[in-house]
Amino acid sequence: MNALPRDPAILLSWVNTQLRDRYPSLAALCEDLGEDEADLCARLSAIGYAYSPEQNRFV
Numbered sequence: 001m002n003a004l005p006r007d008p009a010i011l012l013s014w015v016n017t018q019l020r021d022r023y024p025s026l027a028a029l030c031e032d033l034g035e036d037e038a039d040l041c042a043r044l045s046a047i048g049y050a051y052s053p054e055q056n057r058f059v
Helices: 008-021 026-033 037-045
Strands: none
Touching (some): 008 026, 008 037, 026 037
16 A cells, blocks of 8 residues: 555545546546555545545545
């Protein structure tokens, strides 16, 4: 597992930037980085964000 930012706000910004610039989906990002998609979603859900596949970002 890669060392993702621990701070939830920084994690949100980092993930959304990666989704915008490098990955066509959250699944592709998680697969490439070896991250658990459900865990990442849970971490960002804790601060009120959910993944939108239509927008390919957490909103």
